[in-house]
Amino acid sequence: MTSPVSVEIKGPIAWVTIDNPPVNATSTAVRAGLMQAVDAVKGCDLAVLQCTGKTFVAGGDMSEFDAPPQPPHLPDVVDAIEKSRVPFLAIMHGTVLGGGFEIAMACAYRIAKPGTRFGLPEVNMGLIPGAGGTQRAPRLVGWQTAVEMACLGQLKSAENLLELGVINAISDNPEAEVENHVDRPFEPVSERRTPASPDWDALSEQVKRFAKGRAAPLHNLTALQWANAPYADSQPKERALHLKLRQSDESRALRHIFFAERAAMSPAALRDTTPNAVTQVAIVGGGLMGCGIAAACLNAGHQVNLIEQNEDASQKATQTVRALLKGALDRGKATQTQYDNRLQAFSASDNYHDAANADLAIEAVFENLDAKRAVFTKLSEVMRPDALLATNTSYLDPNDIFADIPNPERCFGLHFFSPAHIMKLVEVVQGENTSKATLATGFSFAKGLRKTPVLAGVCDGFIGNRILAAYRRAAEYLLADGALPYQVDAAMRSFGMAMGPFEAQDQSGLQIAEANRRRQDATRDPNERYVHISDRLCAEERFGKRSGAGWYTYSPEKKAPQRDPWVETLIADYSNEIGIQRKSFTDADIQTQLLTAMANEGARIVQEGIADSDATVDVVKTAGYGFPRWRGGPMHWANTVGDEKLRQTLGEMQTSSPNSWVAADRFATSKN
CATH class of the missing domain: 1.10.1040.50 (N-(1-d-carboxylethyl)-l-norvaline Dehydrogenase; domain 2)
Structure with missing residues (x-):
């Protein structure tokens, strides 16, 4: 079996590459490959660690967490990288998460591509890091940032970590920076002293407010405090607690929902079905739900035409959508350019003919069968016969709503949840005549909105x-x-x-x-x-x-x-x-x-x-x-x-x- 870790030596520099799609997780094979790589780079002046694909190492392989840990264990791999006579330089992109950040902290040098994000998200799986994450982080990023990353699960940008001195450079062409790090002095992170103690009472209150009944955030805070002891004494305690928490009810539940979401978002019945492209979206109904759906579509890069009953209602809807988009701008979720582009992609009117070129129309009027049927009668008269038609009904039977609509295979439910620009869930409802292509398009569209789509059949209230x-x-x-x-x-x-x-x-x-x-x-x-x-x-x-x-x-x-x-x-x-x-x-x-x-x-x-x-x-x-x-x-x-x-x-x-x-x-x- 080919190892997911390869080593290529070019003169005095060794290039160590992890190729373990989709996220280069630290599986048993990756850990074994890295341990072999530490030995293989001996005699070189520098070892460059990089990953193929869209991301650096983005965490552990959670499919292994229910089984006894198999050697080589990640703490041993991370320590071997840090103690290697040949210093390692990590070239990072995408996300550097969990075990990936633990590996990066063990490297002598760190270079990130723009847009790289870093985190210790084990807390979101009911865990603490298990390979020195809570012990190196305070020494490298300081107490406050370590608490934010390990206890609160916050991600940090490359710019954040450059300012803290965690990474050596941000570069679009990190390979060009490599030779600058040959023979450059460094100090192993595990040998550094921790900063002066923070206000633990204040940090504890911050973590308790965030936890809301969960145990893992507080376990992470406890583990961080162990970092005041020598690394050789504290890291085994971290590892022991990490392994214990793998068997906790909290971690098992969070791992269950992690895998459940991924399965639900890719139903087996649709995996071989190619979705249609959706560029332009028409939305009928300018209430809070319709405007929220419009904002979500605009944030995802779609062109949106919103249709209301009259001019006054369409103007009110325009104001609401503008306010939702402005809220994203004010919170730093969108740049000024993105905000301007989204406004340009939006229009509202009382004319159904503005939906003529839409690839998908979503009805979001009040829960009345006759009103919804009237909407789709008008839409089917002006839209292409292959354009998709979706109802946002919460309870009504889509089969009744779409009765007598031509080409019923294009009709389905897209049940959003309020506020629609924030809530993640979308029920993709399959009617009696809905085609697989329509459902696949609904799933692809919802994922493009950064939603969590699930497939639902028809009953009162769906799921x-x-x-x-x-x-x-x-x-x-x-x-x-x-x-x-x-x-x-x-x-x-x-x-x-x-x-x-x-x-x-x-x-x-x-x-x-x-x-x-x-x-x-x-x-x-x-x-x-x-x-x-x-x-x-x-x-x-x-x-x-x-x-x-x-x-x-x-x-x-x-x-x-x-x-x-x-x-x-x-x-x-x-x-x-x-x-x-x-x-x-x-x-x-x-x-x-x-x-x-x-x-x-x-x-x-x-x-x-x-x-x-x-x-x-x-x-x-x-x-x-x-x-x-x-x-x-x-x-x-x-x-x-x-x-x-x-x-x-x-x-x-x-x-x-x-x-x-x-x-x-x-x-x-x-x-x-």
Whole structure:
């Protein structure tokens, strides 16, 4: 088997090249090749370490993390490079991450191409570096930057590190700089003294705020503090903790979602299908969703025509899109030239003929079947017969929306999440007639927007909103049975959710869920348990934060939502009215019931073929609904606690709410 590491000696200089696509990860073969290279360069004056492809070494091979570590181990390789009698010079490009940055820090010299970025992102996988990253970094970049990289997972630019003296030069032609480093003095990083101790209390508070329940950021902070000891004493401690954390629930969950995202973004059914090119996009609907989609498209380099009902609405949409683009400029996410170019690529009008040359049209009007059908009737009259048509509906059946539209194989769903210019998830919805080429184009388009696309079949709410409905229903059952909104929300935040279910409803607006309930009234099983508390809030025009009151009350003076005695009395009165003896729930009770509701609905979705795997469900919930990545998603959580526990909990939920829960096959008991 050919080694992914080659050595070519040209006079006094050895060129060591890593060729391990796609990201030159430090696999066992790469580590072995590097160890052999250290021996092979003996007698040379300098060894230049470089990588083929789009990037320098961008981390470890996580597919190896579940197996016992195989020699040569990365710390030994890194130490061998640093202790080599022949100094190594790293020529870096793309990203220099994790083990790649550990290797670079062990080199005597470092040259980066413009645009190179550096990081120690192990924290994002529930880990700490394992080959000296937390021990060399403080000695090389200083305490603050080391904390930002190792604990907060921040990436640093080549310019940042040049200013800190970490790299020797930034060059478009780094090969021309090589001879300048022959016989140049250097000091091994591991032998340097650490800087004076920082304000550890302040750094600890910074890391705790970032962690939000995760353990890895704090483990990284602890490991950094070990760097005050001699390297020979501290690095083995770092390695031992790294290996221990590989087996932690947090790391396993984060690795699960890492691989799940990559699988979901490249469905097996579409891998041999070539997508069509999309250059010009038409968007119908200039509300917050439509404008957010427009901004995302403009940021990705598309030409965008936004169509509204009238001139006033189109002018308002233009102002909104300008504001979104200006926000990116103000935050440093776009240059002035990019901002100007994006504005030039945008237009808004009330004329459907402006969509005539678009490759793709996305409808983003309000959730009304007739309104959406009217949009596509007009679009199909003016657009090319092969132009793609996508609906952004959250709940409605795309097959009904596209009924009678010519060439239905080009019709599909592109369900964005609000705010669309920020949120990563896009559900690519396959209708009855949608072709593979259309779906492949939808995936390619979403990836071009730097989104996370997942394939979804048609059902009420697709994947994400269908699970959300079950989650909310279970939360309202808890209210009727004895819990209060603040207790439920606190329990789910404690689990790691960005918000609890009632806080989230107040943010989005209770009228949205109410409209969906009214839509389902005609088809809802009359024997299903139905809790009317939310309906009563809406009857009082308590629609959430925007109206000043919902499950909570809101005021300009207080940032956080405030408990409302009126709401809590309403809930207690409702329980009494229907004859329920209210009881108390622990945080664990609340978490288990709500997560079981989510996992069961997710299992049903997979069982019905709406999602192709448990992993896809997990991607949807973590990318679009605030489920903590470090918990892996509801299906990963279910696998962690075991099917038997879920059967027991679901059985209890079915007893307390008869005729209200349909168990997935994997969670069904003999009684079902």
